[in-house]
Amino acid sequence: MSDSIRVVLVDDQALFRAGIRMLVQSQPDLEVVGEAGDGDEAIAVVAETAPDVVLMDIRMPVKDGLTATAEILAKPNAPRIVMLTTFDLDEAAARAIRQGASGFLLKDADPEFLLAAIRTVHSGSSVIAASATRELFAQFSAPVAQTLPAEYETLTDRERDIFALAARGLSNGEIAAREYLSEATVKTHISRILNKLQLRDRVQLVVFAFEHGLA
Known part of the structure; x- marks a missing residue:
């Protein structure tokens, strides 16, 4: 195996x-x-x-x-x-x-x-129990940061759109269907977003969104 x-x-x-x-x-x-x-x-x-x-x-x-x-x-x-x-x-x-x-x-x-x-x-294609994860952070999230980090400003408009959908817990397939993109293209965008924001994975993206008032 x-x-x-x-x-x-x-x-x-x-x-x-x-x-x-x-x-x-x-x-x-x-x-x-x-x-x-x-x-x-x-x-x-x-x-x-x-x-x-x-x-x-x-x-x-x-x-x-x-x-x-x-x-x-x-x-x-x-x-x-x-x-x-x-x-x-x-x-x-x-x-x-x-x-x-x-x-x-x-x-x-x-x-x-x-x-x-x-x-x-x-x-890495989606977040485990996305709605439960979002509820967890709605309950225990840190105070919303007043200013967005500089890294977020480096995202393109398309990347920000995909960031917002991923922060809601949508999978690659769901984002692809909504944005009329291939799953491979979505995966590439997600990788670039994680790299720019210096995040380990999609659940860290959800955390980032909550902590900066972007959820």
């Missing part, structure tokens, strides 16, 4: 990890390459296995998921990290996303939704 999406599971409940592992391993395009029961183990396992996506529990003993996420993302070639939480409006999840996590999932999410979320975050 050399072309499969490599996944690491991090949760202090072994039974929960076993269930997720069975689910993920049942998919031909997904592969569990490591597991950890706390943040320290997670950092070591990620360094050893170089996964594409990490499912990271927020609340764990020894070292929590927030701290582990920050340390993992500080390293080069870091994987995408999706936070696992029990609460749909979890301030800790909002903090994790601000520091670079690529989204969050409820632990009781539908199995098919969890699998789709792994693929979504790996492809």
Whole structure:
């Protein structure tokens, strides 16, 4: 399964990890390459296995998921990290996303939704649970900045239009249909926008939009 999406599971409940592992391993395009029961183990396992996506529990003993996420993302070639939480409006999840996590999932999410979320975050084509992510930041967003950063001023009019749609959580396909563009063209625009704004991924674009009153 050399072309499969490599996944690491991090949760202090072994039974929960076993269930997720069975689910993920049942998919031909997904592969569990490591597991950890706390943040320290997670950092070591990620360094050893170089996964594409990490499912990271927020609340764990020894070292929590927030701290582990920050340390993992500080390293080069870091994987995408999706936070696992029990609460749909979890301030800790909002903090994790601000520091670079690529989204969050409820632990009781539908199995098919969890699998789709792994693929979504790996492809970068849309935001996991876009409406829930926007609601999370509506609840816990920082005060709106009074002035737009200089980087935003470098966007072209077309890029600003696409930025606005991506900030609402639309996928590449939805933006393409609305703007009468190909998905490849939208993907190129999104890449340029992220590069100009120095953002890691689309969920960071959503955060940027909220924090600067552009949502």
